[in-house]
Amino acid sequence: MPQRPPPTPMLQAFVCAAQTGSFARAATELNLTASAISHQISGLEEWWDVQLFERHSRGVKLTAAGEALLPVIHSFFTNLDEVLHSLNRGNSSPLHLYCTSSLCSAWLIPRMHASQSDACLNLDLVLTNADLSATNLDATQYDVAIVMGYGHYPGQHVERLMRDAVFPVCSPEFRRRNGDISLMDIARYPLIHRVDDPLCPGWESWFAFQDLPAPTYHQGPRFPDSSLAISLAVKGGGIALGRTALVYDLLEEGSLVALSGAAMISPATYYIICKEGRQTEPDIARLMDWIKAQAADFVQAVSSQYPALSGPATGS
Template sequence: MARRPPPTPMLQAFISAAQTGSFARAASELNLTASAISHQIAGLEEWWGVQLFERHSRGVKLTAAGRALLPVVDGFFQELEAVLHSLNPSKPRPLYLSCTSSLCSTWLIPRMHGSHTEASFNLELVLTSADISRTNPEAHQFDVAIVMGDGDYPDHYAELLMHDAVFPVFSPGFQKVNGDIALADIARYPLIHRVDDHVCPSWENWFSFQGLAPAPYHHGPRFPDSGLAISLAVKGGGIALGRTALVYDALKDGTLVALNAPVMMSPAAYYIICRNGRQSEPDIARLFEWLKAQAQVFVREVTFYQDH
């Protein structure tokens, strides 16, 4: 008798945790709690009798067994979707557009508002959020992805979307309590950190860029996602390192204030990628053009705002 397969929610939790490298991010992606994801993964490990993840304080990492099983499980869902589409070809297959959760919520979604009604953007899209690895982008399901890096993605076609600057931000309420914050004194204030950020500049990088001594270690929350760090800054919880695309709307509406200091350009930029050869598919080409047009408008608006 064939062995009974595990429940679908366990498999979905496994794929999401593997792709995000975090039970917390997987929980956010699947609208569950981190505890629920942990229980799903533990149940799947017991079901199969193998350890799928190494647990660390900064996240999770696939074991050899997990790496072997991930493409099989992910391939199952992709093949299932392809077969279902072949059985019902009249139903359009949506494009999967992947984007980090922070950029998706602060930059992409606001610029999609109303765009889905435009004839030039009449696309069936499914938005997914994931930090896609430069070395292993195939581990994620997407047709088009917005990624941050140097544009080098093996076996993928990449186009530059936009560059980004990095600078400290805080709330008007935080400024009211603490008064004017001088560049030389910033280390005295609570700094909000993002952990496991191997692409974007860290506070250490920013202090070095400004020619300042490294800040002393600060106790406090450390977030795996830039959007969460910025959210705490909006609430007055300290000073976060913002990136232009993530904080521009908040600066414009006054919910955040930028430190008066030279901005640091991020060595990484946003790119749009897809598998090699797919860039000429009509829907993917249209999505590329729409994203680049939105980025061009955004960059012009930021430039105008900075000059005035």
């Protein structure tokens, strides 16, 4: 006679603990206590009379039995979600797509506008730019996210999208007023600053990359958002540091020009992520495929139109 299956909460606790490598992190993700997770796992081990985890002071590790059972149980939940989604398509909630405000306005929305007739994008979407980082993924509502970072997102399905180059930009009128602006002279002009962010290089990093001495202090407006700094540059307010994805369309339409000099590789990369296991859900898969296709087309366009930026923009 087949063995009676254990309660679903036990299975959920097992999968979550296995993916996060920690009872505490699994508890946070499932909105439970670490003690409750430990109790669920112990109950599952008693139910099957098999040890699933090795317990250590720094976390937990699957045993051979746990390794064998994980894909089976994970597949059960994935298949269940897909069937329920197909049965309740008419009552499904909109997908929440996270993207930083700068990338959303400068890169994502223009490509959505150009793809209105694309069936792959025929989805019910809510765009959000809530503060999202690798440390608060579990506390933010999203189904798919475009993030900038270094690729370490525990419990997430992660795919690389593209990478930026960083280079000085100004308006055509600013350059006409000031003539040719050499690398050595950039510090003499009004510089537009973005507030320091480890993921977004500022002028100090750029001067160091060019082996140029940075001014000890440079007056100028400082913005918490890259798109605001770029907006002032478009208006002729000075020189800003542009990132490929944020200024490409503006370069194409002639609102900005890139100044001469080697482009600096951004230390961070754009990734597209979703909760591990959800990447096979039909709507999420469609949205992720569309975003990846847009990124691939963008990388190709950058390589064709601005070869000097193509290496940093597409690097891995």
